[in-house]
Amino acid sequence: MSIIDTIRSAFAALSANKLRSSLTMLGIIIGVSAVITLMAVGQGSQKGVTESIRGLGSNLLFIRPGQSQASNVQAAVYGGQALTLVDEDAYAVNDPEKFPYVEGVAPQIDFEGALIAGAENTRTTIIGTTPDYPYVRDFYVANGQFISDNDVTRKGLVAVLGHRVAETLFGDKNPLGKSVRLAVGPGGMITFNFRIIGVMEPKGATATGDEDDLMFIPLPTMQARIPFLRHPQGLSNVFQITVKVRDRDDFDQAEKEIAALLRERHNVDEDDFVILSQSDVATLKAAETEISQTLWAAMAAIAGISLVVGGIGIMNIMLVSVTERIREIGIRKAVGATRADILTQFLIEALMVTMAGGLIGVVLGVALSTFADGRTILEQSVRAEVSALAVILAFSVSAAIGLFFGIYPAFNASRLNPIEALRHE
Amino acid sequence: MVKLTDIIKVYLAGDVPVPALRGINLQIEEGEFLAIMGHSGSGKSTLLNILGCLDKPSGGTYDLDGLTVSDLDEEQLAVIRNQKIGFVFQSFNLLRRLPAVEQVELPLLYRKVPNRRRLAVQALTELGLADRLAHRPPQLSGGEQQRVAIARCLVTSPSLILADEPTGALDTATGHDIMRIFQRLNEERAITVVLVTHEREIADYAHRVVRLQDGRIVGDERNSSPNRPPVAGGPSLGGDGEDSRA
Ligand SMILES: Nc1ncnc2c1ncn2[C@@H]1O[C@H](COP(=O)(O)OP(=O)(O)O)[C@@H](O)[C@H]1O
Numbered sequence: 174m175s176i177i178d179t180i181r182s183a184f185a186a187l188s189a190n191k192l193r194s195s196l197t198m199l200g201i202i203i204g205v206s207a208v209i210t211l212m213a214v215g216q217g218s219q220k221g222v223t224e225s226i227r228g229l230g231s232n233l234l235f236i237r238p239g240q241s242q243a244s245n246v247q248a249a250v251y252g253g254q255a256l257t258l259v260d261e262d263a264y265a266v267n268d269p270e271k272f273p274y275v276e277g278v279a280p281q282i283d284f285e286g287a288l289i290a291g292a293e294n295t296r297t298t299i300i301g302t303t304p305d306y307p308y309v310r311d312f313y314v315a316n317g318q319f320i321s322d323n324d325v326t327r328k329g330l331v332a333v334l335g336h337r338v339a340e341t342l343f344g345d346k347n348p349l350g351k352s353v354r355l356a357v358g359p360g361g362m363i364t365f366n367f368r369i370i371g372v373m374e375p376k377g378a379t380a381t382g383d384e385d386d387l388m389f390i391p392l393p394t395m396q397a398r399i400p401f402l403r404h405p406q407g408l409s410n411v412f413q414i415t416v417k418v419r420d421r422d423d424f425d426q427a428e429k430e431i432a433a434l435l436r437e438r439h440n441v442d443e444d445d446f447v448i449l450s451q452s453d454v455a456t457l458k459a460a461e462t463e464i465s466q467t468l469w470a471a472m473a474a475i476a477g478i479s480l481v482v483g484g485i486g487i488m489n490i491m492l493v494s495v496t497e498r499i500r501e502i503g504i505r506k507a508v509g510a511t512r513a514d515i516l517t518q519f520l521i522e523a524l525m526v527t528m529a530g531g532l533i534g535v536v537l538g539v540a541l542s543t544f545a546d547g548r549t550i551l552e553q554s555v556r557a558e559v560s561a562l563a564v565i566l567a568f569s570v571s572a573a574i575g576l577f578f579g580i581y582p583a584f585n586a587s588r589l590n591p592i593e594a595l596r597h598e
Numbered sequence: 599m600v601k602l603t604d605i606i607k608v609y610l611a612g613d614v615p616v617p618a619l620r621g622i623n624l625q626i627e628e629g630e631f632l633a634i635m636g637h638s639g640s641g642k643s644t645l646l647n648i649l650g651c652l653d654k655p656s657g658g659t660y661d662l663d664g665l666t667v668s669d670l671d672e673e674q675l676a677v678i679r680n681q682k683i684g685f686v687f688q689s690f691n692l693l694r695r696l697p698a699v700e701q702v703e704l705p706l707l708y709r710k711v712p713n714r715r716r717l718a719v720q721a722l723t724e725l726g727l728a729d730r731l732a733h734r735p736p737q738l739s740g741g742e743q744q745r746v747a748i749a750r751c752l753v754t755s756p757s758l759i760l761a762d763e764p765t766g767a768l769d770t771a772t773g774h775d776i777m778r779i780f781q782r783l784n785e786e787r788a789i790t791v792v793l794v795t796h797e798r799e800i801a802d803y804a805h806r807v808v809r810l811q812d813g814r815i816v817g818d819e820r821n822s823s824p825n826r827p828p829v830a831g832g833p834s835l836g837g838d839g840e841d842s843r844a
């Protein structure tokens with residue numbers, strides 16, 4: 174019997190029992206869609222990490238306060254963060270004579286605050302920084318201008334809005350020149366009016382958070398105006414100093430020399446700061462997404478179990494089907510069907526069930542992945558990307574299951590004695 | 599040409615051997631119309647199944663058109679069944695799901711020939727079922743179902759048609775219609791027909807009657823005046839339309 178005829182007759186046999194065929198497919202559908210979604214999430218989060226690291230800018234070193242308790246100067250703590258870095262550290266690193274490979278330095282403080290403009294309000298992260306920030310982070314103003322040296326010197330009440338913040342507060346209207354009120358402190362009791370001088374380009378999420386949900390103000394303004402951020406020794410703390418280095422090859426030297434400088438400045442034996450390179454950040458970020466490995470393993474188990482259970486279901490149904498159709502097998506053999514013909518017939522039926530299940534599973538998995546992509550599920554932001562490989566893999570697995578679990582019933586059918594089969598009631 | 603030499607068939611009922619055929623020697627020439635008669639359990643069906651290559655003898659040799667089929671394996675027998683033999687059963691043995699035309703196409707499917715549909719329609723038309731092509735077995739009368747079954751063996755142009763009590767499930771009138779079809783196939787196409795029956799009237803259509811008893815041939819006689827159709831000129835292969843529902 175030709176393969177086309179076999180497929181046609183298998184299709185007829187399966188559609189004669191639609192409900193049974195669909196129920197049999199269910200295990201495969203669930204298994205395959207789980208496999209697709211799983212691989213999509215795996216792939217997506219990996220890509221997300223890579224993208225978010227790249228989104229930070231290039232050739233960066235991040236200096237952050239360390240956890241050292243052995244410092245000579247007792248470190249103050251704010252929001253769980255040791256305050257061991259000050260803005261003077263940043264200015265000292267930004268010394269082209271001493272560190273020719275340093276291309277830019279951006280110190281920053283960030284905290285949460287409420288913004289009010291007219292009837293609109295939103296909560297966002299306020300970042301106090303210096304004019305170098307756009308160049309260092311490769312993140313520029315789309316409209317208007319960024320904080321200038323003059324703004325820094327004047328400690329001006331000027332602000333640059335992140336893309337989404339601007340949209341939330343002003344919609345389609347141009348925010349430039351308008352004012353926004355920042356409320357900080359317990360119950361938002363301290364308020365300041367900032368004049369908006371720029372809006373950032375849209376950037377999306379990076380390893381350090383959503384870059385569109387921000388507002389930038391001059392670092393000295395923040396230090397001067399927001400009293401509880403003042404250093405107990407009267408210095409101006411920063412939470413992070415980002416250093417842009419000329420070349421990847423300069424990383425090791427830069428890290429070493431900057432560390433030496435800070436140790437000297439802080440007068441400590443043990444580092445009260447940490448210097449992270451971009452790849453360190455990548456590692457940290459990857460470790461962070463590893464939390465979802467448990468979830469991943471659970472889903473993989475579900476996928477595996479439903480595929481196996483689906484396969485056993487198919488074997489069961491095929492065995493039943495062979496028993497029900499013993500007489501049909503006898504008739505087919507009487508008119509000249511060989512063992513191979515009968516074997517192929519039942520194998521194709523099993524294959525068609527699993528492959529149809531696989532196909533529906535793929536469609537469902539792709540739909541599920543597309544739905545999940547970019548959403549926050551169980552407090553975890555999900556990235557999902559379906560790859561052609563995953564589709565091919567899932568489909569091959571479903572075909573393999575059909576072959577594996579279909580061969581035994583098909584073999585049984587093919588071995589039936591024609592006379593006994595014909596006599597069967 | 600069929601030649602059976604010392605054919606033995608022993609079944610096993612559990613551990614007990616049941617001899618069904620105890621040394622059959624029989625030669626059937628091309629174009630013969632032969633009836634096998636005998637009491638129930640005398641081995642008629644067993645003999646017919648061996649002739650039809652559905653079963654293998656326990657001993658002896660079976661030559662069909664010069665080929666020793668008793669030496670062949672199961673896959674080769676399937677091919678012989680498909681190429682040379684047409685089987686008609688008492689219980690029709692049609693597939694419940696398929697329309698008549700696809701029933702008739704079935705042997706051609708396994709033979710992988712083109713024009714299946716055309717050949718099947720032609721065979722059904724010859725048997726007067728041109729307007730029953732899309733009917734499934736439950737929508738057909740017993741006589742019609744048996745005619746579909748005959749069309750199914752006719753479509754492969756077999757050299758040998760084997761019928762195991764083909765009229766057993768039909769009323770007398772329809773049974774005679776079916777017998778006339780066999781008679782015409784035998785006369786007009788020179789197809790060898792071997793028929794199992796225990797009814798004298800049915801056996802009377804044949805030219806030769808072989809009697810079985812306890813697995814042995816106990817009689818082999820010629821019938822010089824086979825049953826003729828009652829109506830002069832005879833009905834077409836498709837019967838005279840007086841097919842009463844079984
Ligand atoms: N599969 C079988 N197993 C055991 N005994 C069988 C089997 N088929 C037939 N027989 C026995 O062989 C003998 C001949 O059977 P069969 O050829 O069917 O007779 P008939 O068709 O003449 O009625 C009977 O005694 C029957 O019981």
Ligand SMILES: [Mg+2]
Pocket residue numbers: 642643644
């Ligand atoms: Mg019998």
